[in-house]
Amino acid sequence: MAKQVELIFISSSLVCSSSPASFSKLELNSWDLRALKIVPIQRALIFPNPLAQPKQFLIQALKTSLSRALHFFPPLAGRLTSTAHGGDMASFLLDCNNAGADFTHAVASAVSISDIIHPTYIPEIVSLLFPSSVAVTNYAGIAKPLLAVQVTELADGIFIAFSANHAVVDGNSFWHFVKSWSEISRGAESISKSPVFNLAAGDDTLIHLPTLEKNLVSPSQSPQRVFNFSREKLDRLKEKANSEAGTDKISTLQALMAHLWRSTVRSQNTNGSSSCVLVIAIGARARMRSSPDAYFGNASYAATLAISASDLLEGGLGGAAVKINELISEQGDETARRAAEEEVRFDEVGRKGSGPPPLIIGSSPRHDVYGCDFGWGKPVGVRSGKVHKVEGLVFVFPAAEGGGIDLEVCLAEETLRAMEIDAEFVTV
Incomplete structure (x- = not known):
């Protein structure tokens, strides 16, 4: 209660x-x-x-x-x-x-x-x-x-x-x-x-200018929970992803995103032929040569990856992580500039079609959340509000314990419950 x-x-x-x-x-x-x-x-x-x-x-x-x-x-x-x-x-x-x-x-x-x-x-x-x-x-x-x-x-x-x-x-x-x-x-x-x-x-x-008084984010009543990954778990995920892929280029965050994406699809019992979509918020400051790190405003855009459920699951952690690595590697100065120059449009945000909702990754573990000391010590936790969260939205935060990452996930309750008993997801 x-x-x-x-x-x-x-x-x-x-x-x-x-x-x-x-x-x-x-x-x-x-x-x-x-x-x-x-x-x-x-x-x-x-x-x-x-x-x-x-x-x-x-x-x-x-x-x-x-x-x-x-x-x-x-x-x-x-x-x-x-x-x-x-x-x-x-x-x-x-x-x-x-x-x-x-x-x-x-x-x-x-x-x-x-x-x-x-x-x-x-x-x-x-x-x-x-x-x-x-x-x-x-x-x-x-x-x-x-x-x-x-x-x-x-x-x-x-x-x-x-x-x-x-x-x-x-x-x-x-x-x-x-x-x-x-x-x-x-x-x-x-x-x-x-x-x-x-x-x-x-x-x-x-x-x-359309009727912007209408909220174009389709709200979700899905619950939210935080999944914590310690430094040790993240190291094991990164090592496994690189080993499976036969490379050393996959980052910790890329391995973690692949791990989360695969568990989400497994837990949704997604049809093998269904298209599974991952949307990643890409920071433009480090990619655009003329954009200073201290620029105050919006400097980010979305990069999208789509793959069938069968390919995502059968390709293993390494296969999914390689796809994510390739997508992020494509994001350079030219790509960011093209994103900035695209026509400004106002489409509804959220689930489209009959497939699973896209997994949308926002925020960053690089944000210095726990460096925000107002004079009485560091925070012990961070949370986001629930203003029109969409199903599939994930915020990535640094964990309170050094080196760890917290994933704040908004998904259907049955999906979250399935992830909690997904042995491949919880036992890293």
């Missing part, structure tokens, strides 16, 4: 930058514009109770340090603006007008850290601890805050939840901001890595 939770909201306010931005508007790139159709990035960090700080002081200190952090990241205190050009065409800009980020303080005194991180399936409690003040879709960021933070006091800890408009940030930019905020919260006068912005220049990009 789900635990009954009383969530008490103490306060809510807009936090503005401590000083105005040196520029007023930013032009959105094509990847930013494509994100108008989907939902915000939602992530949360879980911390044990700070021992030396009264909660009231902690909340005020977080608001003050957030205001200072927004000085370095003015887009997150701004709003989207749109201009209609007739014929269902429109252009969008990011107005760094310092309208403010939303900050909410709440208390859930009956909820402990163990209630959040110990259950097999991620409990509904988690979704209640995320801010509700932001847009349901990124398009609505015209009127809503682009960043919202909810700090919830737990019985034995602090849950800091973030919701950031995906038309303004991708995963790299998001964690760049959170890490920088945590540095300021610890007392730093400046941040260790300054963001790089693409200032507006020339004419606005025109796009065909």
Whole structure:
């Protein structure tokens, strides 16, 4: 039975930058514009109770340090603006007008850290601890805050939840901001890595504008759970994949993605002739020679691999990992540029056709999640929100234990239960 939770909201306010931005508007790139159709990035960090700080002081200190952090990241205190050009065409800009980020303080005194991180399936409690003040879709960021933070006091800890408009940030930019905020919260006068912005220049990009008020992500009610892979398990997976494939080029993450994909297909009892699709979010910063690592905005695209269920399963771990390795090896400067130049379209996201849903891999174990120390120690866990999760969506996070990886997986309950007893999957 789900635990009954009383969530008490103490306060809510807009936090503005401590000083105005040196520029007023930013032009959105094509990847930013494509994100108008989907939902915000939602992530949360879980911390044990700070021992030396009264909660009231902690909340005020977080608001003050957030205001200072927004000085370095003015887009997150701004709003989207749109201009209609007739014929269902429109252009969008990011107005760094310092309208403010939303900050909410709440208390859930009956909820402990163990209630959040110990259950097999991620409990509904988690979704209640995320801010509700932001847009349901990124398009609505015209009127809503682009960043919202909810700090919830737990019985034995602090849950800091973030919701950031995906038309303004991708995963790299998001964690760049959170890490920088945590540095300021610890007392730093400046941040260790300054963001790089693409200032507006020339004419606005025109796009065909459908009814974006309608969420184009098909929501799923599928449960979510976290599968943890220790450093030792990952080493064994990588060794097995390379051994089977007769190579040394398969990375740890590629072996893990192949391992997860094959178990998912086995657990879905997929017909052998069915096409199984893997979608991987590819970071463009390291691939595009002109894109700095500190670029603040969206710089990622999707690469897709399709294979029949029979070939996927009969080819073994090594065979699947080689296919993934080949796909990722093809992603270079030219491929990333072509992806950036593709026409901006707004198609529905989610299951299409009668086959199994695609497995969609997002986030990255390279994000420095556990380096986000706000002054009272490192987090003990990370979770994502449940805003319109699609079946088949997987977020990859570093594990709390050094060198490990956590997979936060959204799949049908019968698939997850089958994976839990899939001997090849659980005994690495």
